Amino acid sequence: PSISDDFQDDGEVAAAKAIYMVSDGTGWTAEHSVNAALGQFEHCLVDRGCPVNTHLFSGVEDVERLMEIVKQAAKEGALVLYTLVDPSMAKSAEQACKLWGVPSTDILRPTTEAIAAHLGVAPSGIPRGAPGRKAPLTEEYFQRIEAIDFTIKQDDGAQPRNLNRAHIVLVGVSRTGKTPLSIYLAQKGYKVANIPIVMGVELPKALFEINQEKVFGLTINPVVLLSIRKARAKSLGLDGEMRSNYSEMDYVREELEYANKIFVQNPVWPVIEVTGKAIEETAAVVVRICHDRKQKCLMPRISKRY
Amino acid sequence: PSISDDFQDDGEVAAAKAIYMVSDGTGWTAEHSVNAALGQFEHCLVDRGCPVNTHLFSGVEDVERLMEIVKQAAKEGALVLYTLVDPSMAKSAEQACKLWGVPSTDILRPTTEAIAAHLGVAPSGIPRGAPGRKAPLTEEYFQRIEAIDFTIKQDDGAQPRNLNRAHIVLVGVSRTGKTPLSIYLAQKGYKVANIPIVMGVELPKALFEINQEKVFGLTINPVVLLSIRKARAKSLGLDGEMRSNYSEMDYVREELEYANKIFVQNPVWPVIEVTGKAIEETAAVVVRICHDRKQKCLMPRISKRY
Ligand SMILES: Nc1ncnc2c1ncn2[C@@H]1O[C@H](COP(=O)(O)O)[C@@H](O)[C@H]1O
Ligand SMILES: Nc1ncnc2c1ncn2[C@@H]1O[C@H](COP(=O)(O)O)[C@@H](O)[C@H]1O
Ligand SMILES: [Mg+2]
Ligand SMILES: [Mg+2]
Numbered sequence: 001p002s003i004s005d006d007f008q009d010d011g012e013v014a015a016a017k018a019i020y021m022v023s024d025g026t027g028w029t030a031e032h033s034v035n036a037a038l039g040q041f042e043h044c045l046v047d048r049g050c051p052v053n054t055h056l057f058s059g060v061e062d063v064e065r066l067m068e069i070v071k072q073a074a075k076e077g078a079l080v081l082y083t084l085v086d087p088s089m090a091k092s093a094e095q096a097c098k099l100w101g102v103p104s105t106d107i108l109r110p111t112t113e114a115i116a117a118h119l120g121v122a123p124s125g126i127p128r129g130a131p132g133r134k135a136p137l138t139e140e141y142f143q144r145i146e147a148i149d150f151t152i153k154q155d156d157g158a159q160p161r162n163l164n165r166a167h168i169v170l171v172g173v174s175r176t177g178k179t180p181l182s183i184y185l186a187q188k189g190y191k192v193a194n195i196p197i198v199m200g201v202e203l204p205k206a207l208f209e210i211n212q213e214k215v216f217g218l219t220i221n222p223v224v225l226l227s228i229r230k231a232r233a234k235s236l237g238l239d240g241e242m243r244s245n246y247s248e249m250d251y252v253r254e255e256l257e258y259a260n261k262i263f264v265q266n267p268v269w270p271v272i273e274v275t276g277k278a279i280e281e282t283a284a285v286v287v288r289i290c291h292d293r294k295q296k297c298l299m300p301r302i303s304k305r306y
Numbered sequence: 307p308s309i310s311d312d313f314q315d316d317g318e319v320a321a322a323k324a325i326y327m328v329s330d331g332t333g334w335t336a337e338h339s340v341n342a343a344l345g346q347f348e349h350c351l352v353d354r355g356c357p358v359n360t361h362l363f364s365g366v367e368d369v370e371r372l373m374e375i376v377k378q379a380a381k382e383g384a385l386v387l388y389t390l391v392d393p394s395m396a397k398s399a400e401q402a403c404k405l406w407g408v409p410s411t412d413i414l415r416p417t418t419e420a421i422a423a424h425l426g427v428a429p430s431g432i433p434r435g436a437p438g439r440k441a442p443l444t445e446e447y448f449q450r451i452e453a454i455d456f457t458i459k460q461d462d463g464a465q466p467r468n469l470n471r472a473h474i475v476l477v478g479v480s481r482t483g484k485t486p487l488s489i490y491l492a493q494k495g496y497k498v499a500n501i502p503i504v505m506g507v508e509l510p511k512a513l514f515e516i517n518q519e520k521v522f523g524l525t526i527n528p529v530v531l532l533s534i535r536k537a538r539a540k541s542l543g544l545d546g547e548m549r550s551n552y553s554e555m556d557y558v559r560e561e562l563e564y565a566n567k568i569f570v571q572n573p574v575w576p577v578i579e580v581t582g583k584a585i586e587e588t589a590a591v592v593v594r595i596c597h598d599r600k601q602k603c604l605m606p607r608i609s610k611r612y
Contacts, residue, residue, distance in 0.1 A: 037417045118385040179454060
């Protein structure tokens with residue numbers, strides 16, 4: 001999807017189908033789910049055979065606003081996907097959609113109901129933003145913030161003396177996605193450091209002194225890396241000279257071989273191939289390996305306690 | 307939830323109910339949905355009246371692994387929540403769970419089916435990690451990475467000369483959550499800069515020269531801020547002297563008043579109260595205001611094109 005791309009339906013996109021996402025909270029759960037589900041329709045989205053516009057309505061806490069949105073959905077011929085935990089709001093959404101012929105689905109209800117039955121406890125029915133409900137300053141909150149602060153400070157090889165405090169250390173040549181991957185993992189509470197591999201620059205000693213099970217190598221197909229670097233050089237406005245060194249095929253290949261030699265010398269480091277993987281896909285692999293190593297249990301899995 | 311907290315069921319948590327999350331992809335969609343749904347059971351989770359352990363199984367692409375997981379779920383008395391797009395895998399999960407008496411729900415199916423009906427197109431049935439399926443290097447991918455790189459560089463008032471290139475500029479006293487909020491927004495593709503308000507330190511001139519509609523003030527309840535700062539000072543290991551200045555009630559109040567004066571002088575800046583809000587809740591407010599301002603349409607909403 002194109003980000004922060006605001007528009008009203010106009011001639012050009014008249015054929016686009018609209019999906020409304022309505023939440024009494026932030027709407028991020030609906031957005032995440034719809035995004036994943038739309039992955040199942042890439043074959044027609046990509047070539048614009050069936051363009052889709054999504055519209056996110058967050059903080060919908062009263063029935064008046066809800067009715068306005070459903071009416072607008074009816075006008076636009078939109079599908080309405082909602083997460084509304086107050087039973088009377090959910091009921092209103094369902095009934096209004098039925099009345100105005102708007103297709104609709106409660107995204108989270110099956111999950112909530114399955115959990116309720118499993119726990120033998122009824123859901124509160126209280127939305128996250130409800131008056132009086134405050135997100136508590138849990139240990140997790142502080143952990144996450146500390147992880148983000150740490151990870152920002154350790155970006156791009158900074159302050160190797162702190163490497164021992166990292167949960168995860170990522171190593172790879174420029175533009176293998178170390179920074180976005182670090183940040184993604186930091187959001188999940190991991191303290192991450194990333195260290196660039198640059199030909200002719202020695203890796204910090206500290207890297208080899210910490211627990212080697214924390215270190216992960218990233219590698220990538222040279223042709224893909226070249227295209228990423230070309231895009232990068234363009235956006236940085238590098239001039240011809242700089243550019244050619246950084247983004248010429250021979251140089252890229254040589255640098256990746258140099259990195260691979262380092263990886264061979266450090267066989268404890270898992271080497272992850274990032275070609276064609278989205279950031280969150282690589283993150284899933286890293287987190288899985290991390291937990292498997294710590295856990296050594298019968299079944300690889302990532303566990304949390306609520 | 308406690309993060310990266312691996313454990314096997316033992317005596318202490320014997321009463322905890324297990325939730326298995328199974329995905330042919332990363333599992334992040336299931337995790338996000340379950341996390342939101344568990345918000346509906348906070349009244350019993352918090353005081354450990356009904357502790358819950360979640361276990362995430364990602365990259366489950368073959369039926370053998372799936373069967374192992376379902377068998378283990380049966381042993382543990384777990385609920386199985388899954389996202390499996392291959393119809394035969396989904397069917398296998400459903401049948402195996404039924405056979406072994408394991409409660410189960412397909413988290414994403416209702417959403418995917420609603421979209422399929424709306425678009426008049428069948429879902430591909432191909433999981434995101436399937437061989438041959440590669441995440442494309444879309445414009446969105448590069449935007450997101452650029453936003454993250456930018457946001458890291460602009461943390462904590464760095465390089466004010468770049469402020470004009472930001473989409474969003476956050477202003478507030480220390481520990482109002484500017485950094486984690488910036489990073490959260492960067493992940494969504496926004497270039498964010500954050501600038502600390504410190505008594506006796508002048509704000510950068512550039513802040514007042516850029517488009518004022520991009521600037522957001524953050525404010526917080528002084529008692530809550532004090533408790534956050536105390537936790538922070540402890541984790542930083544600040545000594546008594548530094549600590550008292552930074553985390554004494556009078557100082558905190560004075561600093562917040564100082565910030566509020568600045569906000570009053572700049573009435574175009576929306577001032578967001580972050581007390582009791584999770585990062586993603588504040589992010590939802592910021593993004594909504596941003597889009598409303600740019601859009602000026604009949605209905606406030608955040609739109610994307612797929
Ligand atoms: N901590 C929470 N407490 C109660 N409800 C929540 C919580 N987190 C999310 N929800 C609900 O889950 C749905 C999705 O949340 P959101 O992702 O904020 O749109 C909304 O209906 C929220 O009200
Ligand atoms: N881009 C995509 N293409 C196809 N399927 C996807 C895509 N993204 C997510 N999915 C599917 O949506 C479900 C949730 O994804 P995940 O969050 O990776 O577990 C899984 O069944 C994935 O296979
Ligand atoms: Mg980097
Ligand atoms: Mg900060």
